[in-house]
Amino acid sequence: MFKKILIANRGEIALRVLRACQELGIKTVAIHSEADERAMHVRMADESICVGPASAQSSYLNIPAIITAATLTNVDGIHPGYGFLSENQRFAEIIEEHNIKFIGPHSSHIKIMGNKIDAKKIMDDNKVPTVPGLNDISNKIEIEKFINDVELPVIVKAASGGGGKGMRVVTNKEEIENSINSAKAEAKKSFDDDKVYLEKFLTTPKHIEIQILADSHGNVVSLGERDCSIQRKHQKLIEESPSEILTNEKREEISELSKKAVSSLGYEGVGTLEFLYENHNFYFMEMNTRLQVEHPVTEMVTGIDLVKQQILAASGEKLKISQNDIKLKGHSIECRINAEHPESFIPSPGKITQYHQPGGLGVRVDSSVYQGYSVPSHYDSMIGKLITYADNRSECISRMKRALEEYVIMGINTNIQLHQKIIMTEEFQSGKYDINFMSSFN
Ligand code: ADP
Numbered sequence: 001m002f003k004k005i006l007i008a009n010r011g012e013i014a015l016r017v018l019r020a021c022q023e024l025g026i027k028t029v030a031i032h033s034e035a036d037e038r039a040m041h042v043r044m045a046d047e048s049i050c051v052g053p054a055s056a057q058s059s060y061l062n063i064p065a066i067i068t069a070a071t072l073t074n075v076d077g078i079h080p081g082y083g084f085l086s087e088n089q090r091f092a093e094i095i096e097e098h099n100i101k102f103i104g105p106h107s108s109h110i111k112i113m114g115n116k117i118d119a120k121k122i123m124d125d126n127k128v129p130t131v132p133g134l135n136d137i138s139n140k141i142e143i144e145k146f147i148n149d150v151e152l153p154v155i156v157k158a159a160s161g162g163g164g165k166g167m168r169v170v171t172n173k174e175e176i177e178n179s180i181n182s183a184k185a186e187a188k189k190s191f192d193d194d195k196v197y198l199e200k201f202l203t204t205p206k207h208i209e210i211q212i213l214a215d216s217h218g219n220v221v222s223l224g225e226r227d228c229s230i231q232r233k234h235q236k237l238i239e240e241s242p243s244e245i246l247t248n249e250k251r252e253e254i255s256e257l258s259k260k261a262v263s264s265l266g267y268e269g270v271g272t273l274e275f276l277y278e279n280h281n282f283y284f285m286e287m288n289t290r291l292q293v294e295h296p297v298t299e300m301v302t303g304i305d306l307v308k309q310q311i312l313a314a315s316g317e318k319l320k321i322s323q324n325d326i327k328l329k330g331h332s333i334e335c336r337i338n339a340e341h342p343e344s345f346i347p348s349p350g351k352i353t354q355y356h357q358p359g360g361l362g363v364r365v366d367s368s369v370y371q372g373y374s375v376p377s378h379y380d381s382m383i384g385k386l387i388t389y390a391d392n393r394s395e396c397i398s399r400m401k402r403a404l405e406e407y408v409i410m411g412i413n414t415n416i417q418l419h420q421k422i423i424m425t426e427e428f429q430s431g432k433y434d435i436n437f438m439s440s441f442n
Contacts, residue, residue: 039373
């Protein structure tokens, strides 16, 4: 088992990992930028070390500084959290070269899944249904043929894409060349890889993802699904588990296929297969080889601590949970709390002058902010997650409504009001919403 883990992240996820380490009796090292000196993850860790100035590029993405910190503090594991370097193959590789354990899959698996075209090929080989697509777009006739086959609209996507960048929906044949060029330019700028491909654009799907947990001994389990269809600009806003529209049969079918595909790779740790779901059919989009922001809803309905399991798997332990042990019980919803204006969505950094977080039965707040804390302008605007759990979906929504009302954050703008509006809509309450929900929402 690990003795000391360095957490290469900040904010609520650094705290989440810290808590798991504490329960497992593992010492922790926090890294931080100059802007995060007073941050909660720094205060709660056993040791902390500054890795650079405020900009993420100079600190949380600064691989040499993080490796130096890990060597100086003599850690035997590094947890990357999500975002930042969590899906950076080179980072995982360098850590492996330093004989420190990267708490995540092998770097080769990050590489394969980091390329959405390669990931789709692996899924195809394993009979996991994928979104119909065209990978080689060098030939105009092939593009024409693809569009005729699948019919417009299609979507141009970046092979190395993430965070909704490098995507263009094409509704008109004449736009295709321009869309490819502009997606390429954005992909080059964001991911230093201008490879793009085409996919059929599904018009009314849900975004449903399957949570996988695997050990290094070939055991793989599925922890069911999360419905993440409430998105703005392809960024998730509210997630829930289970999805209101999935039958047990469908859940089992896609879980089994997902497990087989992951198993065929010898994948280790936690991972998420993201699908679009339309007309009772699943279409694989991509796999995330890390812990997800929305992992708590899965923890609530399965009773399984995913971060602890991830750490145990990385330490080489055999999975003690079998598929039969996993029963989805009750319902859980997560609202991402962002420091931003609820209508203009403009980030709202600054000092939190008053703070009261909700509590009570079935309410969980994963956040790292506190009264008097200044939200820095340098990083993502998500400042926490409000998660509710109840025996059934309607009670879970009532509890979320109550918890959102109770949540007080003064001094900065937040999207709490927006969440209040969303969860009270008929569409959300029915559970039948799709990924277009936010575009028609005002
Ligand atoms: P990223 O890695 O940038 O987040 P994804 O491939 O996960 O990109 O897609 C993000 C979101 O974009 C999806 O949840 C969905 O809303 C939309 N999307 C992506 N591909 C398609 C598609 N083929 N048809 C319809 N929507 C899509």
